[in-house]
Amino acid sequence: MEHLDQNIAANPSFEDINGQAIDWDNITNVNFCNNVVYALQWNNSLGSCVEFLKSGKNVAIDGRSFIFVEGQISQSLENLNVGQLYRVTFVTAHPPILGAVLANKEGYIEFGNSRHVFMVYTKQDKHGSASKELNWHHHTFYFRPSTTTETIIFGSMTGNTGILFDDVKIQETILHNHDEVNKNGKHIHAHVVALHQWSSIHASWSFVDPESPIVDFMWAIGYTEGSTEVQGFTSVGLNNFAYNYNVSLAHTSVIHITVVATNAAGLRKESARRGFARRFNSARH
Numbered sequence: 361m362e363h364l365d366q367n368i369a370a371n372p373s374f375e376d377i378n379g380q381a382i383d384w385d386n387i388t389n390v391n392f393c394n395n396v397v398y399a400l401q402w403n404n405s406l407g408s409c410v411e412f413l414k415s416g417k418n419v420a421i422d423g424r425s426f427i428f429v430e431g432q433i434s435q436s437l438e439n440l441n442v443g444q445l446y447r448v449t450f451v452t453a454h455p456p457i458l459g460a461v462l463a464n465k466e467g468y469i470e471f472g473n474s475r476h477v478f479m480v481y482t483k484q485d486k487h488g489s490a491s492k493e494l495n496w497h498h499h500t501f502y503f504r505p506s507t508t509t510e511t512i513i514f515g516s517m518t519g520n521t522g523i524l525f526d527d528v529k530i531q532e533t534i535l536h537n538h539d540e541v542n543k544n545g546k547h548i549h550a551h552v553v554a555l556h557q558w559s560s561i562h563a564s565w566s567f568v569d570p571e572s573p574i575v576d577f578m579w580a581i582g583y584t585e586g587s588t589e590v591q592g593f594t595s596v597g598l599n600n601f602a603y604n605y606n607v608s609l610a611h612t613s614v615i616h617i618t619v620v621a622t623n624a625a626g627l628r629k630e631s632a633r634r635g636f637a638r639r640f641n642s643a644r645h
């Protein structure tokens with residue numbers, strides 16, 4: 361599986377804005393939604409609140425600014441290759457509501473007719489209040505366009521007080537059918553986000569069976585090759601990717617993801633991949 365370098369999202373890092381940005385470094389008491397702004401190339405849905413945050417320090421994941429969204433923003437993507445697999449990666453974080461105890465939040469991404477919900481975990485300091493420091497979560501999803509023009513939407517679930525987004529990448533993916541790639545497990549990609557007791561695991565894969573079409577994928581997560589202590593085998597149908605936002609990892613740095621493809625003839629092919637549980641931000645206080 362190869363991800364092409366070209367990012368087809370416009371203004372993907374929310375650096376170009378129409379309106380006034382809020383200076384992160386001078387935030388004392390955040391009062392969002394007084395003055396709604398627009399990210400160039402992005403549309404705000406009716407009733408949504410969108411704000412820009414800017415910092416001279418390295419607060420954004422990419423560039424200097426990032427976006428706060430309560431409700432949803434969207435962008436129309438054109439000249440898509442119908443039926444091809446596209447990868448969407450982005451980062452999210454909680455907005456800084458100083459002194460308040462935060463709950464975990466949910467956001468969603470929509471592309472064409474498919475919607476995926478993701479979690480944004482909180483990080484609390486020793487006193488139980490929220491930290492001003494951002495804990496960016498990395499997310500990965502895959503989509504297959506059914507027409508050459510599709511709308512991509514990023515949003516926060518109803519009842520939430522909004523989510524920060526940065527660094528959107530939308531890249532076309534090419535699936536290869538090379539035996540040597542299939543043998544060494546390089547056709548499974550995985551990343552892990554671990555934040556205190558919460559973790560999420562994203563995995564994607566490419567299997568090609570030249571003799572009989574694949575009809576089902578199952579994936580499992582464990583601490584040794586082929587094992588399932590963290591997550592038992594779970595079917596994801598014909599999806600080339602899967603995610604689990606509710607994972608408890610023991611204190612270990614290695615996880616193994618096993619994917620089983622079943623073809624129309626009922627034959628199964630198994631492949632395992634070792635992933636490293638990168639602990640984003642977990643050492644900071």
Ligand SMILES: [Ca+2]
Nearest residue numbers: 373422423425
């Ligand atoms: Ca940015």
